[in-house]
Amino acid sequence: MPSRVLVFTWLVFLFGHYGWAIWPIPRSLLTGTSPVKLSPDFVINLQGLSNPPADLASAISRTQSRLHSDSLERLVLGRGSGDAQAVEGAHLLSSLTASLQHGSPVRSIAEETTLAFDDKSESYELFIPDDRAVATLVANSTLGLLRGLTTFEQLWYDYKGTKYTLEAPIQIHDEPAFPHRGFSFDTSRNFFPVADIHRTLDAMSWVKLSILYWHIIDSQSFPLEVGAFPELSQKGAYSPEEIYTREDVNNIVAYANERGIDVIMELDTPGHTTAISAAHPEHIACAAKSPWSKYASEPPAGQLRIASPSTLSFARTLFSSVASALPGTMMSSGGDEVNLPCWEEDEETMADLVQRNITIADALNEFVQTVQGVIKEHGKTPFIKSDMVLTHKVPVVNDTVVVVWQTSEDAAAVANISLRFIHQPSNYFYLDCGAGEWLGNDILGNSWCDPFKTWQRAYSFDPYANLTTDQYALVLGGQMPLWSEQSSAENLDPIVWPRLAAGAEVFWTGSTLPDGSPRLGMNATSGTNALARLHELRYRLVDRGVKAIALQPKWCVLRPGECDLDA
Amino acid sequence: MPSRVLVFTWLVFLFGHYGWAIWPIPRSLLTGTSPVKLSPDFVINLQGLSNPPADLASAISRTQSRLHSDSLERLVLGRGSGDAQAVEGAHLLSSLTASLQHGSPVRSIAEETTLAFDDKSESYELFIPDDRAVATLVANSTLGLLRGLTTFEQLWYDYKGTKYTLEAPIQIHDEPAFPHRGFSFDTSRNFFPVADIHRTLDAMSWVKLSILYWHIIDSQSFPLEVGAFPELSQKGAYSPEEIYTREDVNNIVAYANERGIDVIMELDTPGHTTAISAAHPEHIACAAKSPWSKYASEPPAGQLRIASPSTLSFARTLFSSVASALPGTMMSSGGDEVNLPCWEEDEETMADLVQRNITIADALNEFVQTVQGVIKEHGKTPFIKSDMVLTHKVPVVNDTVVVVWQTSEDAAAVANISLRFIHQPSNYFYLDCGAGEWLGNDILGNSWCDPFKTWQRAYSFDPYANLTTDQYALVLGGQMPLWSEQSSAENLDPIVWPRLAAGAEVFWTGSTLPDGSPRLGMNATSGTNALARLHELRYRLVDRGVKAIALQPKWCVLRPGECDLDA
Incomplete structure (x- = not known):
């Protein structure tokens, strides 16, 4: 894990709204503060699989397509425009290398999905560097790779066609609490x-x-x-x-x-x-x-x-x-x-x-x-x-x-x-x-x-x-x-x-957030964070053609915390 | 009013489900029991207006178009198929003649609509015969004609492209209770x-x-x-x-x-x-x-x-x-x-x-x-x-x-x-x-x-x-x-x-139905009738591209009264 991964996201959340649109929140998530953008010819490479399962290839293709078509701007005042300068000078990410851990069986996503719960793995590790050109995704199953691709898609905001994050490096170890x-x-x-x-x-x-x-x-x-x-x-x-x-x-x-x-x-x-x-x-x-x-x-x-x-x-x-x-x-x-x-x-x-x-x-x-x-x-x-x-x-x-x-x-x-x-x-x-x-x-x-x-x-x-x-x-x-x-x-x-x-x-x-704090409860800060992330998910769903309801006036969406019960 | 107009609709409702899809229900409505269908070259003629207001001509054109495109089948078990024989032998209606009452001012619908309430008329009279080829719509304003056209559109069910009613002759005198x-x-x-x-x-x-x-x-x-x-x-x-x-x-x-x-x-x-x-x-x-x-x-x-x-x-x-x-x-x-x-x-x-x-x-x-x-x-x-x-x-x-x-x-x-x-x-x-x-x-x-x-x-x-x-x-x-x-x-x-x-x-x-009975209240029959008509409206809205919610399982929709609280 690189030393510049300094900031534990939950602490970041305590001090301001960061635009994490990841939902569900990973079990372990470390983020930095560097901007990174996707190269115009960004590609996802599958490593070590000469003949990948067709549904994995399709999943990669869908992710590629959504990275291109998603147009969610960051949900802050001024939207993406405030990030223009950071995006301009952002480090360029040219590819994501996805691979199965050595010795993992090569099965289709569908096969992995229909295994009994005890035989199923959905875990993955995802790393987005801020100083190298290649991001990495590793899992021990094609299903885990799918979960990682899904997270990867949620990391990027759009500003005038450029897809970027402001919080590289990003290190995620993730797996579900329940199957x-x-x-x-x-x-x-x-x-x-x-x-x-x-x-x-x-x-x-x-x-x-x-x-x-x-x-x-x-x-x-x-x-x-x-x-x-x-x-x-x-x-x-x-x-x-x-x-x-x-x-x-x-x-x-x-x-x-x-x-x-x-x-x-x-x-x-x-x-x-x-x-x-x-x-x-x-x-x-x-x-x-x-x-x-x-x-x-x-x-x-x-x-x-x-x-x-x-x-x-x-x-x-x-x-x-x-x-x-x-x-x-x-x-x-x-x-x-x-x-x-x-x-x-x-x-x-x-x-x-x-x-x-x-x-x-x-x-x-x-x-x-x-x-x-x-x-x-x-x-x-x-x-x-x-x-x-x-x-x-x-x-x-x-x-x-x-x-x-x-x-x-x-x-x-x-x-x-x-x-x-x-x-x-x-x-x-x-x-x-x-x-x-x-x-x-x-x-x-x-x-x-x-x-x-x-x-x-x-x-x-x-x-x-x-x-x-x-x-x-x-x-x-x-x-x-x-x-x-x-x-x-x-x-x-x-x-x-x-x-x-x-x-x-x-x-x-x-039952708790990764840092052990209650997911919601009367904890005002965690409640607001969940709402802010859920807004981002909702706007992303709408952007992708799913008619999800508005949870609040857009005024509130752009100002996390200001529409809380006791704000 | 023709003598064969025998049955007051509210009495009909007491004895069975008739598929009136008119919403809101007219202030006065008399119906018969004869099937009538629209001729394939059915037209709406405007009488006595050599140079009709453009928005009235457009309204007629929209009605013509909806009479063609509406595909609501009657909401009964078997849907339209049970009506096939009646439709086959139905009397043919070749046209609707719309006209303003003698001496009425000729103003656009928009002009009539924006008049002060006291100066505004929305009343109309509509008659669908079962023994002649021409239906009639009369009003004392173009706005009244629009209201009548709207009612006319709701009279017809579709079965394999034929538009029909089973309840001619139909005599309607209508005007709103409130502006x-x-x-x-x-x-x-x-x-x-x-x-x-x-x-x-x-x-x-x-x-x-x-x-x-x-x-x-x-x-x-x-x-x-x-x-x-x-x-x-x-x-x-x-x-x-x-x-x-x-x-x-x-x-x-x-x-x-x-x-x-x-x-x-x-x-x-x-x-x-x-x-x-x-x-x-x-x-x-x-x-x-x-x-x-x-x-x-x-x-x-x-x-x-x-x-x-x-x-x-x-x-x-x-x-x-x-x-x-x-x-x-x-x-x-x-x-x-x-x-x-x-x-x-x-x-x-x-x-x-x-x-x-x-x-x-x-x-x-x-x-x-x-x-x-x-x-x-x-x-x-x-x-x-x-x-x-x-x-x-x-x-x-x-x-x-x-x-x-x-x-x-x-x-x-x-x-x-x-x-x-x-x-x-x-x-x-x-x-x-x-x-x-x-x-x-x-x-x-x-x-x-x-x-x-x-x-x-x-x-x-x-x-x-x-x-x-x-x-x-x-x-x-x-x-x-x-x-x-x-x-x-x-x-x-x-x-x-x-x-x-x-x-x-x-x-x-x-505040009451045309026969003086409460619109709803604990009157089981009128409640069911309103629900049956509202189902028809809802299905018609969906047919026309408005995503209205389902009020009940379709099982209930096709069986009025069977999903009542105490059925």
Whole structure:
């Protein structure tokens, strides 16, 4: 490490606004005070890889392209003009040399991305000198190189076409605190075109998110083309145009994997399945039964007939058909919000229970173990929603991952039964909260999870809250969900961005900042710094075509700290 | 009226979902049950006007174009396919004949739009026969014809390129309950490009809104090019690209006026003026003074020096320069949220007060009467914010219109001092509420006007609440505002639409539905009907390129009533 790397960034932040636009903030970051600019013929060279994986070459090409097209000026008064003189005399960087550490396996980014968490490395080291022409990026995986390229892209501001930083030399050692950093995306309540999912994946990759948790089907529509049951989407999708064909799914999964994002598909069962009744009414109890509020958490009611051997067989084939078509080592059977009256008042279910001499609880256990068994047969780790293990006490296999969603308080309860889990608490992370009631005739109603979850709220989340230190290893990370009752392609970007980036930093950087200080909390300075960096990310997202919302008046953006609560 | 017009629409609504996509609902609407489709060579003919105003010809041309390009299928299960047979055998409509009533003056739409409320007519009569080839539209103004064309466009569904209705004959007599039906648009906290304002004006015209209340400047930026003081925008705008030049303003006003929308520009004074200090620091007290919370309702602090003769002269010239460049008969001097400590601690202001031997209250009265006097000198009616007359008891001239904003409760207080007013209550109409606190370091804060104002909330507003019948005439209408601290072009459409349409119907259709029943309230059927019509409007907006949010899952949209609270 060069001796001129003098200033620890966190100290710099205490004394003024420096324009770091890196989000999430690296685990270790040292910066200097020298200006460096990219040479007009700046190139990224891959060293020691005579035949690099195609998706790595593509990633480098995308970075090259964005280094050229990004036009974010520094968010200070006067914008880039104040830096003109420094830029003029800045040291010239001619290239970035990217290489794998000696002895590292050479695999595609997609292959690295779909490895099990324990086998996956996202770490990288990046160095931007202020006295030499070549920057260096080293990692022990192509996925790590991708993460490093993503950081490299965020270092540069534009001023009249010149790309520069004022804070060389820059030394970064980085790796995520948690492997699971996700976005849970509901494409059933309303449909989202493939192009919108692509754009979302791009933006996710820019903040180093690692998981698209795809809640692809629900009671309202069944947009997934299933090889074994094409009739499910033919009859259960909103329209022929609102189906993810097998080609679409392959395309989306490949697009994600090449960008460092693994896809966990959730087939939410046995509740949230009414849309199956369009093609297979024989498998659904209480389908669209009225009043829905007695039989479901939202309209329409409908659950798989868990006691029916025929339905069990259908579910087994459904999961097998979907699992066999997906790469990756994880898949979810969902399991939230099952409703007992739906089954208790269903003649067929009651007849099955009597005939087989079992209870609803027995049938639920059998159902969950069946579908989770299919997931495991396909070499994947099963995910399940927390109410299934906490409320319904369904026994699950040891390596199951629990999605803790009802409240952040549930995390400790899941830890106490020694299951691994991810955080998705409705009281911190739900992107859809606060938009008002969507049910008809509820004139003054608000959303069930009011209020709106601000980026600050999400950012203040502590992944280790209420856990003992020996339970820390159970935390795999977390994800922020968008439930789409009131969302569609029209508001996707503004409802997701930049708030989703708050979750990205929580789970990349961890429960504290690199210097050990709280990420947010009542620490005014760190709060302002996060906001300043998040503004930069937001403006960069907009610059790249993602319609992220404004977090403050631009007056405040250009004057960090002056719009604080007590400024 | 033909005898086959049998069914009063409101009764139809009681028995099933009919696909009326008319929003706002006309004051009188009779419908039949016959299918009618537009001939492939359908034309709109203007009768009795050999040399029609250019903006009327353009409006007809836009309607023709939208009749062709609109592709909204009926929002029912199966969409248009269920109507195929009816469409096949439908009666063919070859033309719409539009004409002015005998003796009506022939003026451009823009001229009609900018008339004083008392001189303005927006009424029209529209008849779609089921047994003849020609529909008729009659009005006594070109503005009325525009309103009728707007309704005509909403009557038609698309099925494979054929445009049809199932409910001919259709007889409509329509006119607004209130002349002022507005959108208040803040373009200072964040800037909005002209193209976004154009698109917003288009959508406003489609729901017959009549007023763009343009809150163009504020403390954060001064994007308005002022003839007398070009330095205000040169130094006070966020950037040279974020200025509304005089050409832009003329363009926006003309674009609005041709679409039936008058523009009321608000120069919010004497508070909310910090941005003036960039060019004229001598006129601003407590500019960006810390802590802002002591001197202003939000950062940055700053108010005009109301006691300074030089500042009074500046304000007079500012208002005169802006007023003289604008058509229309209304303009606002704002006046909300003035802060006394800002002046009390300002040396210059205190010196002026002492020298002139007046109080702050005297100076405030003088300031308001000065700027309102300039507005009146230019033949315009002055608007003012309600706290200026209720809190500060500033005497205003009789024809002043008060913008009631703090709470709906204030309307009665304004009525009690016999001033005319418009409704803009924060507890019903603020589009920005509920998005969380935007101040830095307020981690768990929510917006001051939480919760989110749903369309239902806005729609449930009663313009006559708490008024005596002889005060009804004081109500000119109302408007829904977007304050843009957390908004920009990126989320403009989804935060505004379709919620703004709720206000449009409240003030077009009035305090009750045409049959006298409450517009909303706990009446399940009318609530559902409004939602069904609002879905249709929302889908039509999206079809026309306005990114309006989804109000419900599409499953609910296609099944009116099934997602009601107690369905």
